[in-house]
Amino acid sequence: MHDFGMSAFTYLQQQQVIESFRSFANTLLNSLDDTGYFCFESIHCPSCAVAHHSDGRTSCSRSVVIPAIGKPGCSQVIPLEPEFIVHQDGHKKQDCEQMGARFCRGCGYCLPCPEDIPIPTVTFLKVFSMQMPRDQVITEEHDRAVELAKGCSECRQCVERCPYDLEIPDMLKENIRFYESFSAR
Ligand code: SF4
């Protein structure tokens, strides 16, 4: 019987369902699309997309990116966890889609790491810092995670497991640099 404590993706991996979706060059095709989650004129948050309409109205909306693994010729897809679109570092627009799949969803499918690096904690740091106050970004836990990340041996086991094909060793380096400069500000 299916253990409901296990993630659906892990369960499908164990049942070889994910493997059966490999197609071009033995890769997994991951499609991304976005959809509106809600839109209001009266309330907003720091991560809203703001639209100024020609009739003078201003509306604020939140959207999500919905990833799914598909295969040519197969009418079924495997939906993955949706992700809220947020402002990226140094950008005024919400451009997750233009960035394609180059952002971490924090799903944890890349674990475990042989060097005990808490990968999602580090690859998510930049986005985390945009959503949370500074004292929740600069913490002892994050200090430890960043120190561990410096020991990445680039074995690429995590890259094989990441359903978004992220270049995790590069993202670790990028987030280490970000965290160190953010801490020094
Ligand atoms: S490439 Fe680095 S982060 Fe990924 S599993 Fe290997 S040691 Fe861990």
Ligand code: SF4
């Ligand atoms: S690196 Fe990939 S597998 Fe790991 S948490 Fe981020 S999106 Fe998930």
